[in-house]
Amino acid sequence: MPSMKTLVIAPNWIGDALMAQPLLTLLKQADPSQKIVCLAPRWVAPVLEAMPEVDRVLSTELAHGRLQWKLRRQFAQAVRALHFDRVFVLPNSLKSALIPWLARIPQRIGYRGEARYGLLDRRVKGPDPSLAMSERYAALAGAVGLTVPKVLPLPRLIADSIAVEAVRMRFGFGAFTELVALCPGAEFGPAKRWPAAHFATLASTLLADRPRARVLLLGGKGDRAIADAIVAGTTPADTRLLNLCGETDLGEAIALIATSSAIVSNDSGLMHVAAALSRPQVALFGSSDPRHTPPLSPHAKALWLHLDCSPCFERVCPLGHLNCLVGITPRRVFDSMQNTSPAFPTRPVADR
Numbered sequence: 001m002p003s004m005k006t007l008v009i010a011p012n013w014i015g016d017a018l019m020a021q022p023l024l025t026l027l028k029q030a031d032p033s034q035k036i037v038c039l040a041p042r043w044v045a046p047v048l049e050a051m052p053e054v055d056r057v058l059s060t061e062l063a064h065g066r067l068q069w070k071l072r073r074q075f076a077q078a079v080r081a082l083h084f085d086r087v088f089v090l091p092n093s094l095k096s097a098l099i100p101w102l103a104r105i106p107q108r109i110g111y112r113g114e115a116r117y118g119l120l121d122r123r124v125k126g127p128d129p130s131l132a133m134s135e136r137y138a139a140l141a142g143a144v145g146l147t148v149p150k151v152l153p154l155p156r157l158i159a160d161s162i163a164v165e166a167v168r169m170r171f172g173f174g175a176f177t178e179l180v181a182l183c184p185g186a187e188f189g190p191a192k193r194w195p196a197a198h199f200a201t202l203a204s205t206l207l208a209d210r211p212r213a214r215v216l217l218l219g220g221k222g223d224r225a226i227a228d229a230i231v232a233g234t235t236p237a238d239t240r241l242l243n244l245c246g247e248t249d250l251g252e253a254i255a256l257i258a259t260s261s262a263i264v265s266n267d268s269g270l271m272h273v274a275a276a277l278s279r280p281q282v283a284l285f286g287s288s289d290p291r292h293t294p295p296l297s298p299h300a301k302a303l304w305l306h307l308d309c310s311p312c313f314e315r316v317c318p319l320g321h322l323n324c325l326v327g328i329t330p331r332r333v334f335d336s337m338q339n340t341s342p343a344f345p346t347r348p349v350a351d352r
Contacts, residue, residue, distance in 0.1 A: 009090055051155075072098050
């Protein structure tokens with residue numbers, strides 16, 4: 001009997017994709033022989049490729065918020081040729097359900113979302129909105145008769161040892177060079193970004209405290225400006241502080257985080273990457289809620305002041321003061337780093 005083939009239409013954001021991984025784990029545990037293929041935007045694909053449950057990733061150039069009908073039809077033809085038995089459509093948009101419908105996949109499962117009548121044949125009523133995002137995704141396993149446990153499996157990424165060695169060699173890091181990663185970006189907006197001056201103070205403290213370590217600033221091209229401000233504000237200037245924002249792709253960032261002894265980040269995609277790699281980390285929350293999108297790892301410490309105005313879930317502080325993040329001091333973050341469980345040089349790296 002041929003193995004079941006399951007397609008998963010992945011979320012459009014790195015953090016959401018990682019919070020969907022417990023669903024993939026439940027599916028794989030129920031039928032280890034099945035093939036799980038994920039359809040995902042190019043910028044999310046490297047995260048899915050590092051998930052042990054995923055057999056293949058179909059990377060797309062579909063832009064967020066655009067229909068791109070011709071491109072979706074082309075993808076649907078390719079998907080139809082792969083003969084999937086079922087598909088889980090994780091985003092709630094109407095557009096995300098078009099490819100499975102056009103590909104005529106027999107079982108199309110997802111939440112009701114944006115008027116997706118006819119596009120999905122198993123339209124599941126939305127779960128309790130108070131549930132964490134990982135619980136919302138995992139609940140879809142119930143639509144195919146699986147029991148969803150109260151305690152979900154944690155997200156887990158496996159970094160490729162070849163990629164790890166290559167990126168460390170590229171930047172001249174020796175095999176035993178300790179790395180500390182600071183991730184100052186947050187795609188959603190400035191209300192989720194710890195101040196650059198605080199990051200600079202923390203970097204100065206880390207460089208003084210760990211004389212043999214390299215402190216890395218990781219993020220995308222859009223984070224370059226805030227990273228430049230961190231470098232400018234770090235005193236004294238130190239060549240061991242490296243601004244790599246925009247200098248690495250996501251796969252390389254995963255490899256560097258996998259071998260870092262500690263990570264400090266905002267509530268961002270790289271926060272979830274660090275959690276899935278089981279690295280010691282401190283996650284900083286301001287306008288968002290760690291009860292909803294926490295770093296799912298026993299090695300993570302979330303700092304959140306829980307002010308009366310937080311969480312507001314706004315991109316920009318509506319009160320203009322950003323007290324929810326300004327009030328998290330660099331000293332408190334540094335002290336929290338000292339209390340996270342030591343994991344260096346233990347590394348979640350797969351030999352290839």
